[in-house]
Amino acid sequence: MRLYATQTSPYARKVHIALLEKNIPCDVEWVDLRAPGHAALEHNPLGKIPVLVRDDGSSVYDSAVIIQYLEVLRPEPAIIPHDPEARIEALRIEALASGIMDTTIAWVLEQRHASDCQDAAMLQRARGKILAALAMLQEETDAWQDAGTVSVLTLAQIATVAAVGYVDLRVPDFLVQFPDLTTWMHTMRLRPSVSATAPR
Structure with a gap:
């Protein structure tokens, strides 16, 4: 493939x-x-x-x-839980992470316009959404402190890495108020699948 x-x-x-x-x-x-x-x-x-x-x-x-x-x-190892409630929870967090990605991309594209052509209201709304979603992800990662050493990451954890990594790449200032999330992300960077896919 x-x-x-x-x-x-x-x-x-x-x-x-x-x-x-x-x-x-x-x-x-x-x-x-x-x-x-x-x-x-x-x-x-x-x-x-x-x-x-x-x-x-x-x-x-x-x-x-x-x-x-x-x-x-390849059903095993599964990254989406088989238990119905856990599956929905993983997909919910994936959707939240995808929303962070979508909104961060929109924020970055708007920032690329000349300053007098930028939509200030849109930028403020986008920033608010990203920060609110990051706060929720920080709460989720409190329960994932062993994620760096588990046999396989879940979809929720994978999507969180991708979303937080992109925010860190494009607008790292947004992460300043989320020290626990940042610490978790630093730990995850030691995992081979995460370090091998880091943006370059």
Whole structure:
């Protein structure tokens, strides 16, 4: 299989970590989304990443869908709990982390406009949403202090790493008021799947 990704996409990082945690062999091809006719376009008409191309040439895209496919492809070790309540909880946290990624990307793109063209109200709303979601993730990580040494990470933990890592990459000041979350993230960076997928 081949994963098309960029080196800074938090969505691609989430999938890449899952592949490593589940020990599924997969080549990774880095693409430049700004380049016309980049490789991912051949496999996803929207040109978005990540895209997972299976051995038969068919494509799976959207990080959440790829994660579900990986669980079907290799059920064990499971990163999504089998227990129904625990499963819903993991998917809820994945959705929260994805919302942080979405909103941080929107914040970054708006910041790239000339200062007199920026939507100040939008930036304030986005910042508020990101901070509120990070506060909730910090509460979640209080129960994950052993995550660095477990046999396999859960989807909730993987998605949290991807989201917090992206905030740290783009707007690290947002993390200043969350020291426990930052400490947890520093510990997670020692895990091979996390260190191997760090944005470059």
